[in-house]
Amino acid sequence: MNCVTCKNQVEAYLEGELSQGAGIQMEDHLSSCKECAALYRTMLLVNRITAEEKNVEPNPFLATRILARIEGLEEVRSKRPNPFAQKVLKPVLISVSIAVAVFFGVLTGGIYQTDSIRGQVPVELSYLNDASMESVEFYANN
Amino acid sequence: MTDLEIIQLVLHNDRAYFRLLVEKYQKLVFRTCMGYLHHKEDAEDLTQEIFVQVYQSLATYKSEATFPTWLYRISVNASLNHLRKASKWGFFQRFENRFESDVPIPSTENPEELFIQDEHRIWVNKALDSLPEKQRTAIVLSKYDDLSQKEIAAVMLTTEGAVEALLQRAKANLRVKLQTKQKKNQK
Numbered sequence: 590m591n592c593v594t595c596k597n598q599v600e601a602y603l604e605g606e607l608s609q610g611a612g613i614q615m616e617d618h619l620s621s622c623k624e625c626a627a628l629y630r631t632m633l634l635v636n637r638i639t640a641e642e643k644n645v646e647p648n649p650f651l652a653t654r655i656l657a658r659i660e661g662l663e664e665v666r667s668k669r670p671n672p673f674a675q676k677v678l679k680p681v682l683i684s685v686s687i688a689v690a691v692f693f694g695v696l697t698g699g700i701y702q703t704d705s706i707r708g709q710v711p712v713e714l715s716y717l718n719d720a721s722m723e724s725v726e727f728y729a730n731n
Numbered sequence: 732m733t734d735l736e737i738i739q740l741v742l743h744n745d746r747a748y749f750r751l752l753v754e755k756y757q758k759l760v761f762r763t764c765m766g767y768l769h770h771k772e773d774a775e776d777l778t779q780e781i782f783v784q785v786y787q788s789l790a791t792y793k794s795e796a797t798f799p800t801w802l803y804r805i806s807v808n809a810s811l812n813h814l815r816k817a818s819k820w821g822f823f824q825r826f827e828n829r830f831e832s833d834v835p836i837p838s839t840e841n842p843e844e845l846f847i848q849d850e851h852r853i854w855v856n857k858a859l860d861s862l863p864e865k866q867r868t869a870i871v872l873s874k875y876d877d878l879s880q881k882e883i884a885a886v887m888l889t890t891e892g893a894v895e896a897l898l899q900r901a902k903a904n905l906r907v908k909l910q911t912k913q914k915k916n917q918k
Contacts (some may be wrong), residue, residue, distance in 0.1 A: 600902050631909045638855045639766075639874045647761040647775055652753045654775075655782045659749065662783065 590618040595625045599632050734798040738789055752798075753782055759799060759876065760806045766871035767810035769856045781809045796885060803876070803886040807868050858908040866901035869894055 590611075595618050601607050602615045619626045648654075732751070740748040760781050764774035785805060792801055862870065865887070872878045872886060880894045887894065 596906065599906075628906065628910060632906065634851055635855050635859075635905065635909070636874075638852050639859075642765050642769060643762060643875050645765055645771055645774075647757060647771075647778065651761070651775055651778060652750065652757055655753050655757070655779050656750055658779055658783055659746070659786050663746065 590614040592618075592622060592625055595619070595622070596628060599625070599629055602629075603632055603636055735794055738792060738798070741786075741789060749786060752785075756799065756802055757782075760802060762875050763803065763806040763871060764810055766875035767814060767867075769860075773813075777809060777813055781806055784809065800882070800885050803872065803878075804888075807872075807886065811864060811868075854912050855909070858905055858912070861908060862901055862904055866897050866904065869897040870901045870905070873898060 595615060598607060598611065598615060602612060607615060619629050734752070734755075737748050737751050741752075757778060761774055761778045764777045764781070765771070768774050768777065781802075785802065788805075792798070796804075859867065859870065868887060869883055872883045873880075878886070880891045880898070883894045884891045
């Protein structure tokens, strides 16, 4: 057996798929060729490592964790308000409350009067200048 | 009770029956995830995500494929998506994996031998991870899940011939990658 055939058949040899004759030829070649022997050992290592990973057992509580997660998702879903309330009622309520707030704002704004409007001085009194008059306080102090 | 009967019960709001499916198939999903992620905790988290996805899309399951085949498809796609997302954080993942290994260490008392075994595990996993997605899927389903070429073809929605070719190419690629690494080590 030459190196090319050996490289092509090393996987089949590892999996026990070669005939008895081909298996013996393979063993002869592996004992005489260092490079092919190294390849054989590497492929053996791949099989060993994948087998080790394959045999790793999951946590015994994995199923419980999965079901608890699904339970949690279902609870959240059942608490969620219905889509009609979410899509129609919510925007309607928001618009109505804004409209009511604006209406009352305008209404209360109308009631309020500034000093300039409320305390308007009659025209005849506006000429009266009381700055020169002495105050009661002036007589009391003197 | 068959898988289909259980699915019908779950779909008719008998959620408790989903436990039967989880208990029956959790190892199948976990093994597939392990083949892609090589890390126990990550594989468990992904298994959990996959079962949530399965529960939410159970109504879309059509009995054209068997339930395990459907489950394998979801597991393969979820694992590949997880890896694509994780590759964005590749540096941190590699750093973490360098120090964490959940695979039981074979009994040996020689620390040097332990180190070499760990190194070997890293470069074998690296070589497996560097295979193109389809070849990698074929290898994972064949080596980790022990599926026949016919079953792999059903999962990958392809022909048996195509799976055979994929497996051959995957093994040849793996051999070349490992040989190159081995030669580098010898220098």
